[in-house]
Amino acid sequence: MNATGALNMTTPRVAPVRFLCAATALLVAGCLDSSAPGPTPGSPGFDGLRAYALVEKQVAFGPRVPGAPGHQAQLDWMLARLDSFAPEVVSDTFEHISSAGDSLVLVNVMARFRPELDRRIVLLTHWDTRPTSDKAADPARRGDPIPGANDGGSGTAVLLELAALMADVPPPLGIDLLFVDGEDYGPTGDDMYLGALRYARQIASGDHVGERPLYGLLLDMVGDADPSFPVEAHSAERASVVVRKVWRAAARLGLSEFF
Template identity: 35%
Template sequence: MRNSVRVGILLGFVWLSIASCQRNSVEPSANATPNTVAVQPISTPKPVETLKRPTFESDNAFKHLEKQCAFGPRYLGSEGHTKCLEFLIAEMKKYADKVILQESKYRGMTYTNVIGVFYPEGSKEPSKTPVLLLSHWDTRPIADGPNSAEAQKGFRYGAKGWNRLAPIPGANDGASGGAVLLELARILKSQPPKVGVVLALVDGEDYGDFRGNNGEGDGVFLGSRLLAAKLKDYPEIGQPTFGILLDMVGGKNLIFVKEENSHRFAPGTNEKVFGTAQSLGYGDTFRFDESQWVDDDHMPLNRAGIPTIDLIHPLPFAEFEQRGYVYWHTQQDLPEKCSAKSLKIVGETVAEVLYRETP
């Protein structure tokens, strides 16, 4: 993890070390960048009147969410992980022009990125400069969120992994992003946009210790790091012009705020996506007047030179203690805490961005 974000809210904050502390102990320290910043104007893109594109069917997306959860917890090495991988590959093969599987190992366990490449409208070749959408599909093997009763018992990560497991169902944190990407895959096949698109279902985001390895993380962000490191080995993926990470996009009462790492590395993309959402009438969900720091799968891509933003329901800390996703890293992260309406807002927004984009 980067120093700049360590002082803020970390996506994979391991509750272990603060289990005996008060919850407000994780508020940003005095030298941290304030969570709330001045409102910045967004140049809202004008609606493109001639834009005709398929509708994002949120019922399809919600079924994909439920389907993934039905496999059980999907952390590395689990039975649910193996079954879910088969499902994701089969679904992606229905729609993508090309499917790439990237594999590597962590502590003897295989992790796999499932990548669908969609050619631009009228093309039989992949774009050299597609738009990248990504989402992690694995789930966390321990329930170490601030609202988890399990977390009070303490988790430790050592040479043999976690001292005990308390896997989360991962409806929002794991299944929701993939659910949106699979429904997007369907509409991309039915009507290719002008630009090429790469949909990357990345693995191993949430397995290990976010604070391990001197703060770099041990056994986390595995798939996104692999994707970023191997870009040049896969000409079909090209050099994406920008990326959008979807992580926890299905919770009820969904909000997104300005994620500060996204805005530091990809301000243009951040403004484009929030502006598009506002032009579709989703300004109550996409709120640019509040912010949070998050370290997540977008950071390996940003370090590799692909400006990538993170759309993530705020973590339940500080001023988002109530309005954030309170079931984050708990065993209550279930489909009933998610809604098709939230998936719709995200899916329509991202689809609109893709179909408005020109090469």
């Protein structure tokens, strides 16, 4: 899932909060078979305002560029939060030498719910932020790191709040929440998608934690104030069954205005 636009952190709006609620409802529904029971009346629900506050918290750390103080601060905070909710939290630290010669220490984090179950899916997002504002309207600011409210912050907030929800209402199948690092370092493709590529290689080789997931759902830039999620071409080509499953879940939940 990917949205265009940016989340305005200076003037909070209802639309992003509403969407975060909708997105999480979709994720939970998309994880289940159509025959699986839904939430029972009175069960805890996704807190959109709290998710929005989690975005603000991340932005307050400053840029979460690998090697920056905000990157380590967010990692420490994120691990502590996940440890309080998930039965199992696994950190995977790795290194990368960029094309410019920078030595990066990167960390993928996985929070596992119902780790005893073999039947699993993975929900993932990236938690790092871009070191440059390539598309800034003001050319003088294009060398500045982005705040990362939407790009990096929004998907992370949704999964962190989903972790809190699943701590109270365990899912009927295994769910792994994966926060990948080194997504946006750039500027070339050799220095991007680093955490996701590492996880993909681990899946391909069988060198991964737990059972291989049935499928995965990626959240990236899901905090647009006016969200719209058309079917993405690569997903439709390579994972059409999963795409249909998610979009049918959206229709069942009355979320067609977003999907």
